[in-house]
Amino acid sequence: MYTAIMVLVVMVGIGAVFGFILALANKKFSMEVNPLIHIVEDALPKGQCGACGYAGCMAYAEAVVLNQEVPPNLCVPGKDAVAKAVAELTGKVAEQVEPRVAHIRCRGTVDKATSSYSYNGIEDCAAASLVQGGPKGCKNGCVGFGNCVGSCPFGAMTMGDKGLPIVDMKKCTGCGACEAACPKKVIQMISTNAHVKVDCNSKDKGAVARKVCTVACIGCGICVKNCSHGAIEVKDNLAVVDSKICVEKCSEATCFAKCPTGAINIASQIQVVQSATNLKATV
Amino acid sequence: MREYLALFIGSVIVNNFVLTRFLGLCIFFGVSKSLNASLGMGMAVTSVITLSSILAWVVYHFVLLPYGLTFMTTIVFVILIASFVQLLELIIKKQAPALYNMWGIYLVLIATNCIVLSVPILSVESNYGFGMSVVFAIGSGLGFALALVLMASLREKLVYADVPKALEGSGVAFIVAGMLSLAFLGFSGMI
Numbered sequence: 001m002y003t004a005i006m007v008l009v010v011m012v013g014i015g016a017v018f019g020f021i022l023a024l025a026n027k028k029f030s031m032e033v034n035p036l037i038h039i040v041e042d043a044l045p046k047g048q049c050g051a052c053g054y055a056g057c058m059a060y061a062e063a064v065v066l067n068q069e070v071p072p073n074l075c076v077p078g079k080d081a082v083a084k085a086v087a088e089l090t091g092k093v094a095e096q097v098e099p100r101v102a103h104i105r106c107r108g109t110v111d112k113a114t115s116s117y118s119y120n121g122i123e124d125c126a127a128a129s130l131v132q133g134g135p136k137g138c139k140n141g142c143v144g145f146g147n148c149v150g151s152c153p154f155g156a157m158t159m160g161d162k163g164l165p166i167v168d169m170k171k172c173t174g175c176g177a178c179e180a181a182c183p184k185k186v187i188q189m190i191s192t193n194a195h196v197k198v199d200c201n202s203k204d205k206g207a208v209a210r211k212v213c214t215v216a217c218i219g220c221g222i223c224v225k226n227c228s229h230g231a232i233e234v235k236d237n238l239a240v241v242d243s244k245i246c247v248e249k250c251s252e253a254t255c256f257a258k259c260p261t262g263a264i265n266i267a268s269q270i271q272v273v274q275s276a277t278n279l280k281a282t283v
Numbered sequence: 284m285r286e287y288l289a290l291f292i293g294s295v296i297v298n299n300f301v302l303t304r305f306l307g308l309c310i311f312f313g314v315s316k317s318l319n320a321s322l323g324m325g326m327a328v329t330s331v332i333t334l335s336s337i338l339a340w341v342v343y344h345f346v347l348l349p350y351g352l353t354f355m356t357t358i359v360f361v362i363l364i365a366s367f368v369q370l371l372e373l374i375i376k377k378q379a380p381a382l383y384n385m386w387g388i389y390l391v392l393i394a395t396n397c398i399v400l401s402v403p404i405l406s407v408e409s410n411y412g413f414g415m416s417v418v419f420a421i422g423s424g425l426g427f428a429l430a431l432v433l434m435a436s437l438r439e440k441l442v443y444a445d446v447p448k449a450l451e452g453s454g455v456a457f458i459v460a461g462m463l464s465l466a467f468l469g470f471s472g473m474i
Contacts, residue, residue, distance in 0.1 A: 006350045014342070014359060018366035025370050029377035122443045 036089060037065045043085040044075055047153040049175035051076040064090055076100060077154070077173030100174030100189040102157070102167045105201040106142040107263070109162035113138055113213040126183045134184070137212030140201045142186045148178035190267070195246050195253045200263040203236040210261070217263035223255040231255075232264075239264055287418050293474045294422030300398050301430035302460075302467040307398030311431060312456060314392075321435035324392075325428025329421065331371065331393050332402050335364045336420035339403035340413055360403050368394035398427060433463060 041061035052074035054060040063070045064086060072092045073083035079099050087093060114137035119128050125147040133139035144163035156171035157178060165178075179187045186201045198217060202209045206218035219237030231245035232255055241264075246253075256264045300306045307328075314324045339360050347353055372390045376383045393399055402423045406416040437459050446455045 003351065006352060007355060010346060010350065010352055010355070010359070014346075014362060018362065018370075022366055022369055022373075025373045029373045031376055122445065124443060127443060 051175040077175045099192045101172045103190045106186045107199045107215045108141045108213045129183045147181045151177045151181035194267045197267045222258045227255040291422040295426040297470045299426040302464040315434040318435045321431040329424025332424040333420045336403045343407045
């Protein structure tokens, strides 16, 4: 009987002491969490891609609600719809988000680009790049093991049968996860309004570039001469388009027509009207 | 001094909680995917084990033992640890937000973990004094952290390995953990 009473006393005692301490601590250390943070987080796509520059959607929601200087339009996958929703919730003015998509700056499929050796290691672009700059003849081209495909949080990329990744423009949100995953910096985010795009990343001299790939940019500069607005220049043997000048001044692109290797192309296929309906992440 | 050192090394390596006693396996497999996370978890577990062991020792020796209620040890310790972790979470959240951001999610996981419960129980069952039980707790925590960090380093490299399809992910992690455990078996009998 004595034991039973003691058990009861001790258990109730311990429970009461801890309950009391916890209740006290809860009051003393209580933190006000702004309920708006969760509402804003719900409005975000939850791809956790980090394109906004924060660790994830939750971190961005917290920053945008608590910090007046954080703009509401940082969510790249969310585009205008999400920017507007976040702006409305936080009472900030939304500036337009420039919609972007991933652009693969390489057309060197297995039949067009040479390979310098046969690679037999780990099927990973970063790992393959460590061995003599990768198995491809062109050391700036796509390695083709699909690190970008694996990194896409929206399932917008697939590996084509000719060794180059294919971007599904309808699913691509322009978050830039693939850009970060590519060890060769072949992938670049470009504006969906872009008129032309350079489908090559080769920084080799013309003769070398041509030797390893039939569709490489050889840095000849014909496109530069054909552009009447001065939007193109050749940097490191590679044509670079200043998209701002290109989009604002040019209405009818002519630069790509004379390209001897077809490395510069009109960007019609990326000008797909993107709706905010396909935003939910697949992961 | 000698016995303290022996106990410390014993709890870190020879009787490593994860690899020779097979406790705390849930966190061990859950958090060992990245080295950073495993370091944070290792530190969090070490501090929680140490603090809750001290608390448990006090309660055992000043409440349970004098009233002859040692058969209640397990259930009392469960309540102790669960409430203590809650309290710790509240305090850290308020006082050290940076630490909370690093530990926050792990603390909740720890509250119900067997390794945190088993250390105070083993410690009172072995009749350790106060100093001994603190050393035992720190050693066990560090041993857990060591196992976690080792496993995380292995698994980070494992990502690049060409693992058979059927064994990808958890399968190969179990195999690696088994090998690691076999390696730790080599320490047995050292103390």
